[in-house]
Amino acid sequence: MFRQWVQEVRRRLSEIEDQYGQAPIQDRNRLRDGFRRIHQDVNQLLEAWVNLEEQVTAILKKYPDLAAEEEEVGEEFFLDSRAVRAFRQGQGYYHLKMFSEAHPYFREVVEKEPDFLLGRLYLALSDFQQGKLVDAQREFQLVAGITELPQFQSFTHHMLGCIHVKEGRDEQGIRQFEKSISIDSDSRDTWFNLGACHYRLGRYHEAIPPFFHSLRLDEEDWEAMYYLSCCYEKLGQWESVSYWRMASYHKTKHPAVMESMARYFEEIGDLRRAVHWYRKLVTADPRKATGYHGLSWNLWLLGQKRESFAVLQKGLSLEPENENLLFTYVWYLLQSGDVEQVRKALSRLPGRLADHPLWLVLKSRLSVHCRDYEEAEAVARQVIASEEPLARSLGYYQLGRVLLEKRQPDQAVDSFRKARELSPQWEEPVFYEGLCHFLNGCTEETRQCWETIPLKNHSVG
Numbered sequence: 001m002f003r004q005w006v007q008e009v010r011r012r013l014s015e016i017e018d019q020y021g022q023a024p025i026q027d028r029n030r031l032r033d034g035f036r037r038i039h040q041d042v043n044q045l046l047e048a049w050v051n052l053e054e055q056v057t058a059i060l061k062k063y064p065d066l067a068a069e070e071e072e073v074g075e076e077f078f079l080d081s082r083a084v085r086a087f088r089q090g091q092g093y094y095h096l097k098m099f100s101e102a103h104p105y106f107r108e109v110v111e112k113e114p115d116f117l118l119g120r121l122y123l124a125l126s127d128f129q130q131g132k133l134v135d136a137q138r139e140f141q142l143v144a145g146i147t148e149l150p151q152f153q154s155f156t157h158h159m160l161g162c163i164h165v166k167e168g169r170d171e172q173g174i175r176q177f178e179k180s181i182s183i184d185s186d187s188r189d190t191w192f193n194l195g196a197c198h199y200r201l202g203r204y205h206e207a208i209p210p211f212f213h214s215l216r217l218d219e220e221d222w223e224a225m226y227y228l229s230c231c232y233e234k235l236g237q238w239e240s241v242s243y244w245r246m247a248s249y250h251k252t253k254h255p256a257v258m259e260s261m262a263r264y265f266e267e268i269g270d271l272r273r274a275v276h277w278y279r280k281l282v283t284a285d286p287r288k289a290t291g292y293h294g295l296s297w298n299l300w301l302l303g304q305k306r307e308s309f310a311v312l313q314k315g316l317s318l319e320p321e322n323e324n325l326l327f328t329y330v331w332y333l334l335q336s337g338d339v340e341q342v343r344k345a346l347s348r349l350p351g352r353l354a355d356h357p358l359w360l361v362l363k364s365r366l367s368v369h370c371r372d373y374e375e376a377e378a379v380a381r382q383v384i385a386s387e388e389p390l391a392r393s394l395g396y397y398q399l400g401r402v403l404l405e406k407r408q409p410d411q412a413v414d415s416f417r418k419a420r421e422l423s424p425q426w427e428e429p430v431f432y433e434g435l436c437h438f439l440n441g442c443t444e445e446t447r448q449c450w451e452t453i454p455l456k457n458h459s460v461g
Helices: 001-018 027-064 081-094 101-111 117-129 133-146 150-166 168-182 188-200 204-217 222-234 237-254 255-267 272-284 287-303 304-318 321-333 339-347 357-369 373-384 388-405 408-424 426-437 441-448
Strands: none
Touching: 001 027, 027 081, 081 101, 081 117, 081 272, 101 117, 117 150, 133 150, 150 168, 168 188, 168 321, 188 222, 204 222, 222 237, 222 255, 237 255, 255 287, 255 357, 272 287, 287 304, 287 321, 304 321, 321 339, 321 357, 339 357, 357 373, 357 388, 373 388, 388 408, 388 426, 408 426, 426 441
């Protein structure tokens, strides 16, 4: 019964945490009253629990042989009774994930019993959970420097590694995780975190063994499987990518894995399978806008434009100001020739988007559609003046398209070359450069350009 009560309280607290920030006034009042009732119940339970603990401790001191033979008397047996009470109350709050409520009790324990390392660890964990990383680091380092218990040593180095990761210091995190593993090599979380650090640093070969160690310790670890698929993707080992992505999907059916599968098939040009996985994603997580965007885009490429529009509008109903959804919607309108709707959409853009390079390129495309080539060229040159290389690349590409429309392929060639120099992996500028050579009658130059464009394999089914 007690475990069921704890689970129910945790569920209700999670609901309050998830809903309170976005709730209207009347719902906030209801959630606030619910939280206060839970808080009162927890306080009453902890008070009763501590009283029972004190009674048990007193009896054990009087009659030590009452303890089971295999039971080791905890360190708190020798503590001041007030410190034991504070420690138990802090534990109660901590296990309910009420970290700010737990913290004062652990602080009291450390002040009364500074050598009680478990209390100091709980204080450090409470600081960590509240984002007080400097305080948490100080306490973990203190424990690491004085404890002789291997499990405490391993744990403190693990947590110091976690602090480094949270502050963006993966190199230091690696050193702490390696220290932890040298003491205790059976910590699944430490192996996983070590692999994740190497992955973020782009060391994909080094990341793979830690993820396998994590799997060795937990065969159900779908996150390790997922990261293995990501490592193999970066290394171009596509059979391993497919194997580990499907393995992680079968273990969890987590939306992140579905999105990863969808993007994988999208990248290799298998649009039908991409649509299949995006449909799974929007079913599993119907409020995730990226799912609707991906599904809509691939349906559009398959020629299913009516459904594509409907899916995109569903996404926009959930996130009306989502930049990717807005851009794609206006791009669809432009491709459909609905110039008036495009103009209306552009006129209603928030100020933060109006001068964004992507939207300026779209504005230039609209001017081309309306045969206002001078305006189209001026806007493209405005994008070229951007500081970001990718934005300048887009600007040169659009300028090349404008010059092609003006039947000036000689000048367009230079724009497409500059676009490719700024974005070496982008293939469209190479295609259009080849087209310019073709229009100029230079077939050999066209062949040389188009031969550099890799052919993608397309799966059937």
